[in-house]
Amino acid sequence: MxxxxxxxxxxxxxxxxxxxxxxxxxxxxxxxxxxxxxxxxxxxxxxxxxxxxxxxxxxxxxxxxxxxxxxxxxxxxxxxxxxxxxxxxxxxxxxxxxxxxxxxxxxxxxxxxxxxxxxxxxxxxxxxxxxxxxxxxxxxxxxxxxxxxxxxxxxxxxxxxxxxxxxxxxxxxxxxxxxxxxxxxxxxxxxxxxxxxxxxxxxxxxEENIIQQQSSPKRRGSDIKIEQNTFSPNKITTASPSRSQHENEQTEQNQQQTKPKFQLLFILLPIIIAYGLYQILL
The missing domain is CATH 3.40.50.300 (P-loop containing nucleotide triphosphate hydrolases)
Structure with a gap:
């Protein structure tokens, strides 16, 4: 050797x-x-x-x-x-x-x-x-x-x-x-x-591998996911579809119950006003 x-x-x-x-x-x-x-x-x-x-x-x-x-x-x-x-x-x-x-x-x-x-x-x-x-x-x-x-x-x-x-x-x-x-x-x-x-x-x-790991797509993807979870209402909504459907049905039912009350008020209001004027004239 x-x-x-x-x-x-x-x-x-x-x-x-x-x-x-x-x-x-x-x-x-x-x-x-x-x-x-x-x-x-x-x-x-x-x-x-x-x-x-x-x-x-x-x-x-x-x-x-x-x-x-x-x-x-x-x-x-x-x-x-x-x-x-x-x-x-x-x-x-x-x-x-x-x-x-x-x-x-x-x-x-x-x-x-x-x-x-x-x-x-x-x-x-x-x-x-x-x-x-x-x-x-x-x-x-x-x-x-x-x-x-x-x-x-x-x-x-x-x-x-x-x-x-x-x-x-x-x-x-x-x-x-x-x-x-x-x-x-x-x-x-x-x-x-x-x-x-x-x-x-x-x-x-x-050193190259370390740099790539620090800026890898996987890591950026996790950051994006956190931002979506924090700021995106669509993400939150789609996370609970059954609850969302129930809330929509309840809202529609409440609107249907409220609608007749407003219609009756619109009918009675002119009558009440006319009766009041009649009493004043007498």
């Missing part, structure tokens, strides 16, 4: 004290090689590895490893910026490395986005007899961060692959669910040019 043959590139950072196994983890993931001798990282380094998911999406995981020494603190803060995920390390046989996680997590909080994916990894699982940090301590810390927790041996490449690939899947899921925007560099994601064009096209189509 070519270096540029991917749809997405994710930036992952490996952080923790010196000697907790970050470089060995990186070597096992990318090269499948276990580092026998401890060789502290000076400054920082990174390696890349691409994986293909079942739907054909190719993701290149770019893992950045930095020295855990305090003299490289400025570099550590800089390289933690704009990361999609962070793998935070401590050793089960070193209590101080576990206590230092508070500082490492504080750095992440200062420079990373709220959507960064975090996993806590306890190394040297094969040194159980020298354990200083209990499993539950690490799990409780991970739970407080809503993060995954793993205890591993850096000899176990399959477990290491599973951790990184699971992180890639989670970041990809956030993109597909529109919870993060891959065009925003703060999320530690880079897209290939083709994927970027496709994503931008999808955004345009989504």
């Amino acid at each position: 070519n270096f540029e043959d991917y749809q997405y590139l994710f930036k992952f950072v490996l952080i923790g004290d010196t000697g907790v196994g970050k470089s060995c983890f990186l070597s096992q993931y990318v090269k499948g090689k276990f580092i026998q001798e401890y060789d502290p990282t000076i400054g920082l380094e990174f390696e890349s590895k691409s994986i293909e998911f079942n739907d054909g999406i190719v993701v290149q995981n770019q893992l950045w490893d930095t020295s855990g020494s305090s003299q490289f603190m400025a570099i550590q803060k800089t390289f933690c910026q704009n990361a999609a995920a962070a793998i935070v390390f401590y050793k089960i046989d070193n209590q101080n490395s576990f206590k230092s996680l508070e500082n490492w997590l504080s750095i992440l909080k200062q420079v990373s986005s709220d959507m960064i994916q975090i996993v806590i990894v306890a190394t040297h699982q094969d040194l159980e007899t020298q354990r200083q940090v209990q499993t539950q301590q690490g799990r409780n810390l991970a739970d407080s961060l809503n993060a995954k927790f793993y205890e591993i041996s850096n000899h176990d490449k399959d477990q290491i692959d599973g951790i990184v690939n699971s992180l890639s899947y989670n970041v990809l899921r956030l993109i597909n669910s529109n919870k993060i925007n891959p065009l925003n560099t703060q999320y530690g994601i880079k897209m290939s040019r083709q994927q970027e064009q496709q994503y931008a096209s999808q955004l345009d189509n989504s």
Whole structure:
């Protein structure tokens, strides 16, 4: 697979004290090689590895490893910026490395986005007899961060692959669910040019659909219906045909009863007037 043959590139950072196994983890993931001798990282380094998911999406995981020494603190803060995920390390046989996680997590909080994916990894699982940090301590810390927790041996490449690939899947899921925007560099994601064009096209189509829904005929029709119900007497009349017919019949009956009374009045009125005049003349 070519270096540029991917749809997405994710930036992952490996952080923790010196000697907790970050470089060995990186070597096992990318090269499948276990580092026998401890060789502290000076400054920082990174390696890349691409994986293909079942739907054909190719993701290149770019893992950045930095020295855990305090003299490289400025570099550590800089390289933690704009990361999609962070793998935070401590050793089960070193209590101080576990206590230092508070500082490492504080750095992440200062420079990373709220959507960064975090996993806590306890190394040297094969040194159980020298354990200083209990499993539950690490799990409780991970739970407080809503993060995954793993205890591993850096000899176990399959477990290491599973951790990184699971992180890639989670970041990809956030993109597909529109919870993060891959065009925003703060999320530690880079897209290939083709994927970027496709994503931008999808955004345009989504905006068009929203506009169409807001001005759709169905919605205008409902507004017209409300206006008719409010202002159209014809609409109200036709809604109760039986009642209307009864009211018409009652009106006609009342008119028929009133008509004879008016006719009799017109006949008697001249007689009454003539009788009154006759009495005055007498």
